[in-house]
Amino acid sequence: MSKILVIADHDNVAAKKITLNTIDFAKQLIAKKGGSFDIAVIGNGCGSAAAGLTGYGAGAVHVVEHADLAHPLAQGFAKVVADLAKSIGADVVAMSASSLGKDAMPRVAVRLQAGMASDVIGIVDAGGAVAFRRPMWAGNLVGDVVIDTAVQVVTVRSSAFDAIAASGGASPVQSFAADPGASRAKFVRFEGTQSSRPDLTEAAVVVAGGRGLKDRFGPITEPLADLLGGAIGASRAAVDDGFAPNDYQIGQTGKVVAPQLYFAIAISGAVQHLAGMKNSKTIVAINKNADEPIFKVADYGLVADAFTAVPELVSKIKAVRS
Amino acid sequence: MKILVSAKRVSDPNAKLAISGDGKWVEGDVEYVMNYFCENAIECALALAEEHGDVETVALGVGESDETGRFVRQGALARGIDRGIVVSADEAIIDSDLIARVYQKIVEKESPDLVLIGKQSVDGDSNQVGQLLAEYLDWPQATFASKVEIKGDQIEVTREVDGGLEVVALSMPCVITADLRLNEPRFASLAGIMKAKKKPLDEYELDDLDLGDAAPKVRIAKMTTPSGRKAGVLVKDVDDLVAKLRGEARVI
Numbered sequence: 001m002s003k004i005l006v007i008a009d010h011d012n013v014a015a016k017k018i019t020l021n022t023i024d025f026a027k028q029l030i031a032k033k034g035g036s037f038d039i040a041v042i043g044n045g046c047g048s049a050a051a052g053l054t055g056y057g058a059g060a061v062h063v064v065e066h067a068d069l070a071h072p073l074a075q076g077f078a079k080v081v082a083d084l085a086k087s088i089g090a091d092v093v094a095m096s097a098s099s100l101g102k103d104a105m106p107r108v109a110v111r112l113q114a115g116m117a118s119d120v121i122g123i124v125d126a127g128g129a130v131a132f133r134r135p136m137w138a139g140n141l142v143g144d145v146v147i148d149t150a151v152q153v154v155t156v157r158s159s160a161f162d163a164i165a166a167s168g169g170a171s172p173v174q175s176f177a178a179d180p181g182a183s184r185a186k187f188v189r190f191e192g193t194q195s196s197r198p199d200l201t202e203a204a205v206v207v208a209g210g211r212g213l214k215d216r217f218g219p220i221t222e223p224l225a226d227l228l229g230g231a232i233g234a235s236r237a238a239v240d241d242g243f244a245p246n247d248y249q250i251g252q253t254g255k256v257v258a259p260q261l262y263f264a265i266a267i268s269g270a271v272q273h274l275a276g277m278k279n280s281k282t283i284v285a286i287n288k289n290a291d292e293p294i295f296k297v298a299d300y301g302l303v304a305d306a307f308t309a310v311p312e313l314v315s316k317i318k319a320v321r322s
Numbered sequence: 323m324k325i326l327v328s329a330k331r332v333s334d335p336n337a338k339l340a341i342s343g344d345g346k347w348v349e350g351d352v353e354y355v356m357n358y359f360c361e362n363a364i365e366c367a368l369a370l371a372e373e374h375g376d377v378e379t380v381a382l383g384v385g386e387s388d389e390t391g392r393f394v395r396q397g398a399l400a401r402g403i404d405r406g407i408v409v410s411a412d413e414a415i416i417d418s419d420l421i422a423r424v425y426q427k428i429v430e431k432e433s434p435d436l437v438l439i440g441k442q443s444v445d446g447d448s449n450q451v452g453q454l455l456a457e458y459l460d461w462p463q464a465t466f467a468s469k470v471e472i473k474g475d476q477i478e479v480t481r482e483v484d485g486g487l488e489v490v491a492l493s494m495p496c497v498i499t500a501d502l503r504l505n506e507p508r509f510a511s512l513a514g515i516m517k518a519k520k521k522p523l524d525e526y527e528l529d530d531l532d533l534g535d536a537a538p539k540v541r542i543a544k545m546t547t548p549s550g551r552k553a554g555v556l557v558k559d560v561d562d563l564v565a566k567l568r569g570e571a572r573v574i
């Protein structure tokens with residue numbers, strides 16, 4: 001029997017969809033080991049985000065608020081998570097492998113004397129023990145990891161689990177007194193990327209551009225993304241060269257996505273890029289060089305100059321739809 | 323000021339990987355390279371030393387002693403790091419947690435003001451050691467750094483996070499983990515390689531460090547190669563692509 005604590009990702013107003021993938025992880029683990037799960041919503045003025053999570057079958061939704069958690073930093077956030085986990089007797093603590101999850105969860109593990117598995121993509125059996133499957137070497141290999149401590153901490157790769165639908169019921173909302181403690185780290189500012197498009201990790205369509213698009217990255221990717229209601233992503237090279245902001249990056253060191261439809265436009269298909277998109281349902285590659293490795297993973301490959309092919313694609317999709 | 327930096331070897335991620343006989347790691351008979359993120363950490367330490375003067379830089383590698391020593395010398399000391407420390411350990415049984423506890427012991431001996439570590443290893447991809455260490459030390463941290471600036475007694479770090487960039491200010495001592503856009507790592511010069519041969523390299527055994535329980539907390543039960551994706555078809559032109567996306571894949 002397990003008592004799992006799911007840490008929600010949210011913006012204080014509402015939970016992010018990736019929280020639902022973490023809940024799916026918790027439910028799959030319960031199906032293997034038995035037990036129950038609680039959810040924690042940690043922030044400042046985050047009551048509405050907590051209220052939105054009461055329909056998923058959690059034993060309780062804990063609301064943990066403190067002025068210092070408005071822009072949570074790892075040290076204080078981890079202390080609060082660990083305090084709550086101890087007070088409810090959780091033996092598994094899970095959060096998505098978001099930047100806050102990656103930042104804070106190892107510190108939670110130390111506080112709970114727990115072993116930790118990062119970026120879990122599945123739950124498997126390993127000689128009677130429950131193991132967590134996780135990608136290594138940019139996803140070229142996967143390892144089944146057994147955690148030998150009584151308490152276990154994981155971050156969950158959201159693209160490998162379903163954003164489950166509400167199951168009904170009404171979990172009680174309980175408040176937990178947070179004490180993030182003192183820290184010599186201070187939040188200074190956040191420079192957000194402005195976008196009205198869906199979140200990369202939540203979008204059904206992702207239009208990703210590479211270095212080949214140069215300073216026409218926006219004019220080429222935006223009309224296609226907007227036509228299909230998609231998000232825009234980028235290769236590392238496109239970000240390094242300043243054509244796209246850092247949080248567009250997809251791959252081993254960027255975001256991992258698995259949309260219904262992925263466009264790789266002027267992207268060569270390095271393993272580190274494939275690590276972030278190769279589980280997409282349908283992959284379209286548009287590249288002027290037929291020998292690029294991206295064509296080895298693409299369902300549909302078009303050998304063409306992106307500067308003419310993509311605008312043509314936009315107008316022809318418009319034409320067949322009308 | 324004293325900076326401790328990481329120097330970890332990894333099997334070359336561009337080489338063909340084969341799973342070892344026991345199924346628990348990759349075949350050892352491969353080329354090793356310095357973990358890319360450690361190169362960024364080393365470069366950051368060198369740049370801070372050049373900019374501020376009076377900075378001592380020390381590199382730490384944990385692993386099989388000869389090979390790890392070679393990487394510390396060639397990858398860190400030859401680039402300009404002042405001295406090295408090797409903690410001899412069997413890489414097959416050290417997890418991120420144990421490595422963080424080794425760092426903690428070295429920090430207690432060396433008292434650095436700043437520990438600069440790679441954000442992740444390109445073999446294990448765990449992304450844990452820096453954060454674990456910061457918690458063991460009860461120090462503040464700034465992970466995924468793309469810019470590090472010393473401003474008086476504070477270090478201002480720009481972090482690459484979901485949705486954009488976050489700027490945090492830390493007072494020392496603290497832990498920072500390096501992301502790839504932090505800098506462009508330099509190569510070792512010939513003079514640097516010659517000088518590195520004479521630089522001090524201290525060695526400890528795991529047992530010398532008083533770790534208490536030196537057992538790892540996690541272990542790999544089995545590794546596998548995920549099933550690959552099959553290549554699809556090349557389409558003739560944009561019309562063909564639109565037709566396939568609409569008719570066959572039904573995604574537009």
Ligand SMILES: Cc1cc2nc3c(=O)[nH]c(=O)nc-3n(C[C@@H](O)[C@H](O)[C@H](O)COP(=O)(O)OP(=O)(O)OC[C@H]3O[C@@H](n4cnc5c(N)ncnc54)[C@H](O)[C@@H]3O)c2cc1C
Nearest residue numbers: 328330347384413414417418440442443446448449450451
């Ligand atoms: C030759 C070799 C054989 C191995 N065999 C096995 C095996 O059989 N089974 C197994 O489970 N694992 C094995 N490992 C991997 C194991 O040693 C991992 O490196 C270790 O578990 C750390 O996890 P991580 O690299 O995922 O850490 P991360 O948390 O991703 O590391 C983060 C950062 O910590 C620093 N760091 C990490 N490790 C070191 C180090 N050793 N020295 C200095 N700094 C470091 C780096 O800066 C790195 O960027 C082997 C590694 C090598 C090089």
Ligand SMILES: Cc1cc2nc3c(=O)[nH]c(=O)nc-3n(C[C@H](O)[C@H](O)[C@H](O)COP(=O)(O)OP(=O)(O)OC[C@H]3O[C@@H](n4cnc5c(N)ncnc54)[C@H](O)[C@@H]3O)c2cc1C
Nearest residue numbers: 210211212235236237251252253254266268272273288306
């Ligand atoms: C440790 C590490 C981590 C990394 N992490 C990531 C990561 O997270 N994500 C990532 O993406 N990369 C990552 N990389 C980098 C990766 O190895 C590649 O360098 C990068 O993905 C290349 O980006 P690209 O395909 O845009 O550029 P390039 O490889 O330069 O390819 C440009 C492509 O554009 C095509 N092209 C040019 N002009 C046109 C045109 N007019 N029309 C059509 N096609 C055109 C070219 O044929 C070529 O295929 C990482 C590397 C390392 C070492």
